[in-house]
Amino acid sequence: xxxxxxxxxxxxxxxxxxxxxxxxxxxxxxxxxxxxxxxxxxxxxxxxxxxxxxxxxxxxxxxxxxxxxxxxxxxxxxxxxxxxxxxxxxxxxxxxxxxxxxxxxxxxxxxxxxxxxxxxxxxxxxxxxxxxxxxxxxxxxxxxxxxxxxxxxxxxxxxxxxxxxxxxxxxxxxxxxxxxxxxxxxxxxxxxxxxxxxxxxxxxxxxxxxxxxxxxxxxxxxxxxxxxxxxxxxxxxxxxxxxxxxxxxxxxxxxxxxxxxxxxxxxxxxxxxxxxxxxxxxxxxxxxxxxxxxxxxxxxxxxxxxxxxxxxxxxxxxxxxxxxxxxxxxxxxxxxxxxxxxxxxxxxxxxxxxxxxxxxxxxxxxxxxxxxxxxxxxxxxxxxxxxxxxxxxxxxxxxxxxxxxxxxxxxxxxxxxxxxxxxxxxxxxxxxxxxxxxxxxxxxxx
Amino acid sequence: xxxxxxxxxxxxxxxxxxxxxxxxxxxxxxxxxxxxxxxxxxxxxxxxxxxxxxxxxxxxxxxxxxxxxxxxxxxxxxxxxxxxxxxxxxxxxxxxxxxxxxxxxxxxxxxxxxxxxxxxxxxxxxxxxxxxxxxxxxxxxxxxxxxxxxxxxxxxxxxxxxxxxxxxxxxxxxxxxxxxxxxxxxxxxxxxxxxxxxxxxxxxxxxxxxxxxxxxxxxxxxxxxxxxxxxxxxxxxxxxxxxxxxxxxxxxxxxxxxxxxxxxxxxxxxxxxxxxxxxxxxxxxxxxxxxxxxxxxxxxxxxxxxxxxxxxxxxxxxxxxxxxxxxxxxxxxxxxxxxxxxxxxxxxxxxxxxxxxxxxxxxxxxxxxxxxxxxxxxxxxxxxxxxxxxxxxxxxxxxxxxxxxxxxxxxxxxxxxxxxxxxxxxxxxxxxxxxxxxxxxxxxxx
Numbered sequence: 001x002x003x004x005x006x007x008x009x010x011x012x013x014x015x016x017x018x019x020x021x022x023x024x025x026x027x028x029x030x031x032x033x034x035x036x037x038x039x040x041x042x043x044x045x046x047x048x049x050x051x052x053x054x055x056x057x058x059x060x061x062x063x064x065x066x067x068x069x070x071x072x073x074x075x076x077x078x079x080x081x082x083x084x085x086x087x088x089x090x091x092x093x094x095x096x097x098x099x100x101x102x103x104x105x106x107x108x109x110x111x112x113x114x115x116x117x118x119x120x121x122x123x124x125x126x127x128x129x130x131x132x133x134x135x136x137x138x139x140x141x142x143x144x145x146x147x148x149x150x151x152x153x154x155x156x157x158x159x160x161x162x163x164x165x166x167x168x169x170x171x172x173x174x175x176x177x178x179x180x181x182x183x184x185x186x187x188x189x190x191x192x193x194x195x196x197x198x199x200x201x202x203x204x205x206x207x208x209x210x211x212x213x214x215x216x217x218x219x220x221x222x223x224x225x226x227x228x229x230x231x232x233x234x235x236x237x238x239x240x241x242x243x244x245x246x247x248x249x250x251x252x253x254x255x256x257x258x259x260x261x262x263x264x265x266x267x268x269x270x271x272x273x274x275x276x277x278x279x280x281x282x283x284x285x286x287x288x289x290x291x292x293x294x295x296x297x298x299x300x301x302x303x304x305x306x307x308x309x310x311x312x313x314x315x316x317x318x319x320x321x322x323x324x325x326x327x328x329x330x331x332x333x334x335x336x337x338x339x340x341x342x343x344x345x346x347x348x349x350x351x352x353x354x355x356x357x358x359x360x361x362x363x364x365x366x367x368x369x370x371x372x373x374x375x376x377x378x379x380x381x382x383x384x385x386x387x388x389x390x391x392x393x394x395x396x397x398x399x400x401x402x403x404x405x406x407x408x409x410x411x412x413x414x415x416x417x418x419x420x421x422x423x424x425x426x427x428x429x430x431x432x433x434x435x436x437x438x439x440x441x442x443x444x445x446x
Numbered sequence: 447x448x449x450x451x452x453x454x455x456x457x458x459x460x461x462x463x464x465x466x467x468x469x470x471x472x473x474x475x476x477x478x479x480x481x482x483x484x485x486x487x488x489x490x491x492x493x494x495x496x497x498x499x500x501x502x503x504x505x506x507x508x509x510x511x512x513x514x515x516x517x518x519x520x521x522x523x524x525x526x527x528x529x530x531x532x533x534x535x536x537x538x539x540x541x542x543x544x545x546x547x548x549x550x551x552x553x554x555x556x557x558x559x560x561x562x563x564x565x566x567x568x569x570x571x572x573x574x575x576x577x578x579x580x581x582x583x584x585x586x587x588x589x590x591x592x593x594x595x596x597x598x599x600x601x602x603x604x605x606x607x608x609x610x611x612x613x614x615x616x617x618x619x620x621x622x623x624x625x626x627x628x629x630x631x632x633x634x635x636x637x638x639x640x641x642x643x644x645x646x647x648x649x650x651x652x653x654x655x656x657x658x659x660x661x662x663x664x665x666x667x668x669x670x671x672x673x674x675x676x677x678x679x680x681x682x683x684x685x686x687x688x689x690x691x692x693x694x695x696x697x698x699x700x701x702x703x704x705x706x707x708x709x710x711x712x713x714x715x716x717x718x719x720x721x722x723x724x725x726x727x728x729x730x731x732x733x734x735x736x737x738x739x740x741x742x743x744x745x746x747x748x749x750x751x752x753x754x755x756x757x758x759x760x761x762x763x764x765x766x767x768x769x770x771x772x773x774x775x776x777x778x779x780x781x782x783x784x785x786x787x788x789x790x791x792x793x794x795x796x797x798x799x800x801x802x803x804x805x806x807x808x809x810x811x812x813x814x815x816x817x818x819x820x821x822x823x824x825x826x827x828x829x830x831x832x833x834x835x836x837x838x839x840x841x842x843x844x845x846x847x848x849x850x851x852x853x854x855x856x857x858x859x860x861x862x863x864x865x866x867x868x869x870x871x872x873x874x875x876x877x878x879x880x881x882x883x884x885x886x887x888x889x890x891x892x
Contacts, residue, residue, distance in 0.1 A: 046832050127854055131843060140865055141835065223865050244866045265888035272890035385883045386492050389587065397577060397886030406891070407882065408573055419586055419669050419879040420690045421867035433865040436853065437831045440843030442711035444718035445852070 026207050030214040033169060033202050034221035037142045040197035041167035045139050047196070049116040055194040056112040056159055060105040062190035063155065063183070067101045073182040074151070081175055094176050096151050104155050111159040114410040117428045118165045132439040137432045139165030141223040144215055145413075146237060148229035149175040154183045157226075158201045160413050162191075164431040169222065170203045171212050173229075177205050216241040224431075228414050231341070246422050246430070248414035249281035251369035252341045253399045256358045256384070257301075258375035259292040265396055266293075266374040267300055272398040273372060275308045279343045281415055282370050282402040286338060286348040288358045294321060294351045301349070302328045310345045313337040317351035338365045355380055359387055366390055369417050370402040391417055391424040472653050476660040479615060479648050480667035483588045486643035487613035491585050493642070495562040501640040502558040502605055506551040508636035509601065509629070513547045519628040520597070527621055540622050542597050550601050557605040560856045563875045564611045578885045583878045585611030587669040590661055591859075592683060594675035595621040600629050603672075604647045606859050608637075610877040615668065616649045617658050623651050662687040670877075674860050677787070692868050692876070694860035695727035697815035698787045699845045702804045702830070703747075704821035705738040711842055712739075712820040713746055718844040719818060721754045725789045727861055728816050728848040732784060732794040734804045740767060740797045747795070748774045756791045759783040763797035784811045801826055805833055812836055815863050816848040837863055837870040 044052070063070070074096045081091050096104075120137040127133065143166045145157040154172055161168035172180040180203060188198035204211040216225065219242040227237040231250045238245055255273050257266040273284035289297055298321035305312060306328045313333040314322065322330040330349070337348040338361070352358045362371050372394035373384040385393045392402040404412025404425035413431060416422040422430040490498070509516070520542045527537050542550075566583040573579065589612045591603040600618055607614035618626040626649060634644035650657040662671065665688040673683040677696045684693055701719050703712040719730035735743055744767035751758060752774045759779040760768065768776040776795070783794040784807070798804045808817050818840035819830040831839045838848040850858025850871035859877060862868040868876040 042833070045835075125854065131847065131853075133853055135870075136831075138835075244864065246866070262888070268888055268890050276891050381885070385582075385881075387488070389491075389584075390881065392882040392884065395883070395885040397884055397889040398891055400891045401577065401884055401886075401889065402882070407577075407579055407884070408571060418690065420692070423880050424581075424882045434869050435831075435836065436838040436848070436870045437841070438838065438843055438847055438853070439827070439841040440847075442708070442714055443843040443847065444714050445722050445844055445846045 026210045027214045030204050030207055030211050031218060031221060033204055034142060034215070034218045036199040037167035037169050037202060038221055040199035041139065041141050041165075043197055044162070044165050044167065044200055045118075045141075047165065049118075051194075051196070052116070052163055052165070053112040055191055055196050056108055056162060058190040058194045059155075059159065059162075059187050060108040060112075062186050062193075063101055063105045063108070066182075066186045067098050070096060070101060070179065070182050070186065071098065073178040076178045077176050086175070090149065090175070093150055094179070096179060100152070104152050107152075108155060108159045111163050111410065114163060114428060116163065117432050122434055129443065130441065131443055134437045136435050136437055137429070138435050140431055140433050142167045142169060142221065143431055144169045144171070144218075144222045144225040144243065146171045146212060146215070146225065146227045146229075146233070148173045148233060150228075151176045151179045151183060153228055154180045155187070157413065158184075158187055160428060161431060162200060164428045166223075166431055167200045168202075169215065170201070170205070171215060172203065172205055174205075174208070180205060213240070216243060219243045223433075226414050226426075246414070246416050246426065247418045248426075249369055249417050250341055250367045251281035251283065251399075251402075251415075251417070252286070252339065252365060252367040253282060253284045253369050254286045254288060254362050254366060254371045255284045255399065256288045256352075256362070256371065256373045257290060257293060257297055258355065258358075258373060258377065258380050259290040260377035260380060261290070261293060261297075261374040262376055262396075263293060263297050263300070266297060267304060269372060269374050269394075269396065269398050270301060271304055271308065273400060274305065274310060274347055275345065276398065276400050278345055280400070281341075282399050283343065284347070284372070284399045285340065285342050286350065286365070288350050288352050288361060289318075290355070290358070291317070291351050291353050298322070298349075298351075299325055302330065305347055308345065310347050312347055312349060314349040315351060318349045341367065355383065359384070362388055362390075367417055369415065370394060370399045372397065372399050391415070472656045473660045476650050476653055476657050477664060477667060479650055480588060480661070480664045482645040483613035483615050483648060484667055486645040487585065487587050487611075489643055490608070490611050490613065490646060491564075491587075493611065495564075497640075497642070498562070498609055498611070499558040501637055501642050502554050502608060504636040504640045505601075505605065505608075505633050506554040506558075508632050508639075509547055509551045509554070512628075512632045513544050516542060516547060516625065516628050516632065517544065519624040522624045523622055532621070536595065536621070539596055540625070542625060546598070550598050553598075554601060554605045557609050557856065560609060560874060562609065563878050568880055575889065576887065577889055580883045582881050582883055583875070584881045586877055586879050588613045588615060588667065589877055590615045590617070590664075590668045590671040590689065592617045592658060592661070592671065592673045592675075592679070594619045594679060596674075597622045597625045597629060599674055600626050601633070603859065604630075604633055606874060607877060608646060610874045612669075612877055613646045614648075615661065616647070616651070617661060618649065618651055620651075620654075626651060659686070662689060665689045669879075672860055672872075692860070692862050692872065693864045694872075695815055695863050696787055696813045697727035697729065697845075697848075697861075697863070698732070698785065698811060698813045699728060699730045699815050700732045700734060700808050700812060700817045701730045701845065702734045702798075702808070702817065702819045703736060703739060703743060704801065704804075704819060704823065704826050705736040706823035706826060707736070707739060707743075707820040708822055708842075709739060709743050709746070712743060713750060715818060715820050715840075715842065715844050716747060717750055717754065719846060720751065720756060720793050721791065722844065722846050724791055726846070727787075728845050729789065730793070730818070730845045731786065731788050732796065732811070734796050734798050734807060735764075736801075736804070737763070737797050737799050744768070744795075744797075745771055748776065751793055754791065756793050758793055758795060760795040761797060764795045787813065801829065805830070808834055808836075813863055815861070816840060816845045818843065818845050837861070
């Protein structure tokens with residue numbers, strides 16, 4: 001925090017910048033939402049877990065009870081989306097029916113059942129001079145989540161923020177705007193009915209793209225911003241935001257099949273990592289195969305991938321192995337293939353001479369999300385885990401396990417690929433910070 | 447990390463930007479230093495503690511053995527500084543004599559004696575499906591430290607970075623450039639003699655201000671940047687850096703004397719917080735006094751502060767209390783006084799009607815560094831600790847205790863006032879990140 005002070009009516013607004021002329025109304029509206037969130041967050045910072053859990057259960061119940069209201073708004077979004085020519089898969093991502101709402105409500109109840117990170121004593125001791133130290137886990141304060149077109153994120157983000165003692169300001173994009181507006185209303189009503197400030201959950205959707213711009217620059221009012229969406233959204237947020245950002249998940253993930261791999265395991269892991277779901281950040285985009293097992297493994301890999309409809313790119317060795325395989329076509333791979341996160345049924349494959357080469361390829365091309373090794377060799381597994389500079393390393397397991405729920409962390413705010421503050425799947429603890437509380441008896445320094 | 451890929455010769459250079467024409471030579475030189483640091487860091491990431499400690503002890507010994515060489519360079523900096531009219535206190539900050547070098551070497555040996563954070567298993571479990579999870583503490587990679595004119599920071603930063611498995615790129619400013627250049631040479635020679643890459647420690651000082659600009663934008667090659675210096679330096683770094691920054695310490699710290707305070711403790715804590723050292727970030731800048739004890743306390747506080755040469759600013763109640771006190775002058779306080787981190791023998795004092803008002807004042811004006819409360823009342827102490835949104839809260843203790851060494855954390859990289867990643871004094875663990883290592887037996891997702 002710099003020593004600049006803004007208009008005294010805004011607490012902690014020391015770094016809010018002056019906007020171009022004409023945007024003042026939108027800017028003030030957005031900052032007002034953030035200020036109200038900040039005030040609300042102070043009430044929640046000291047709330048007991050029981051209070052927060054009761055509110056979450058009320059939110060879950062309200063989502064189910066108000067399903068017709070939500071579905072009606074959702075229908076309007078779907079109608080508009082179809083009219084604007086949204087493809088079927090994107091319309092499907094938008095759709096909320098009674099079943100999906102029930103699942104969302106269930107996820108909220110799951111969050112209520114999680115332990116409360118707030119109040120954890122991360123560490124502490126009594127010093128030789130008698131000072132009693134505690135490093136306490138406390139809420140971040142105000143969390144902003146900027147996401148695209150997935151109404152379940154609205155509730156996910158709200159429930160995780162509330163459980164960890166934070167207020168949340170949401171920006172959900174225009175495709176799901178009617179759905180999100182009603183969902184936020186339902187949540188706010190449930191909070192108020194529980195005796196908590198409705199302003200704990202709010203949205204800036206009505207202010208459109210201009211609103212987001214001011215949200216990104218509300219440093220001092222918003223404590224952390226989590227973008228969830230495609231690489232374009234994330235890059236723009238990282239570039240423009242003065243609010244601290246937790247950069248989530250572009251995943252150019254690799255599976256390395258080692259000389260000592262169990263080839264049946266390798267096939268299962270590679271197939272699952274690529275095809276179990278193709279548009280997620282933890283989907284594998286490149287398979288590296290040790291030359292010693294390439295002859296035995298590539299035919300099975302390429303045939304199985306082709307059978308799943310995966311478009312293949314490979315180096316010369318891979319293309320040579322593909323010759324004579326029915327129904328298998330492998331296009332020549334270029335550097336762009338090694339670099340690309342396809343997010344589709346598409347895969348790049350290379351043969352590597354040894355583990356060193358595999359590690360070098362990964363070091364050069366990965367986005368530091370998740371890399372998997374298939375091997376029976378302990379030293380190889382240990383070296384891979386120690387030297388691959390990614391958020392997660394899988395040993396004889398699918399890259400698809402980099403996921404908060406899969407790793408037992410509870411629901412997930414996103415998967416961080418950065419190194420500071422959070423790395424890998426982000427859960428409740430990542431929405432908190434810490435505070436030192438030092439108690440003395442008049443202690444002073446000599 | 448975005449999916450952009452830069453020239454393939456640079457590992458992880460996906461986000462390095464194109465510079466204005468003509469700066470290419472400096473930019474390449476700086477990026478080369480960062481690339482070399484990154485390569486060196488990979489060798490250190492898997493080094494045992496024994497290896498790192500031996501290198502640190504070699505560094506300590508070399509600093510002592512090479513003292514004449516360092517002092518000769520230091521003499522040149524002091525001569526130049528005096529010729530350029532540097533004030534005596536700044537010249538003193540630059541000075542390195544045999545005694546100070548011995549103390550610096552001792553601090554390096556202390557770091558060698560600290561536990562190694564690398565390899566800590568932060569958490570882990572075996573999931574119901576049999577997946578074995580570990581969240582490992584691993585080095586950040588390449589740490590950059592940008593600081594001003596304090597040669598001991600050169601060695602501090604290097605020793606902490608090395609101990610935590612990182613390479614470090616330094617920028618120490620022009621005032622101490624000859625000293626720092628020689629110190630870095632001595633450290634590099636000691637590392638090489640210990641069998642580690644000399645490029646683990648390097649400096650971009652020779653490239654001046656232009657060099658720093660490229661260092662700040664070496665996102666992808668440098669993992670974290672720590673600025674240490676005045677508010678101006680920190681603000682500029684935060685504003686310009688695309689490398690993740692850990693914002694360190696402007697401290698507009700408060701001491702709140704509660705209605706239930708032991709007034710002797712209050713006086714001692716207030717005096718120590720303000721005067722024990724005046725130019726540090728954990729120095730108190732404002733004292734708030736509950737109205738119920740103002741009559742009894744203010745005369746003693748104002749008299750004692752004046753006797754220490756502290757220039758006083760106060761609200762009307764404080765000025766009224768000052769009337770009739772010999773040798774005590776209190777200037778009228780404005781909002782600027784509540785906002786200002788004086789970093790001098792200067793203090794703002796206000797009377798507050800109650801705890802709520804004290805908390806509101808702190809919430810509005812603090813830079814979220816350190817706030818102290820003096821009270822005998824348990825509920826007041828608990829509420830203060832729970833509601834003051836700062837990195838550290840002192841209860842009946844001086845604000846000067848917010849310090850890595852004082853809190854038993856070992857040597858200190860800086861004191862963070864941000865909420866993400868590190869909060870309060872930053873030690874070894876804050877120069878690390880984590881990695882999930884998940885081991886299965888061919889596990890795939892359904």
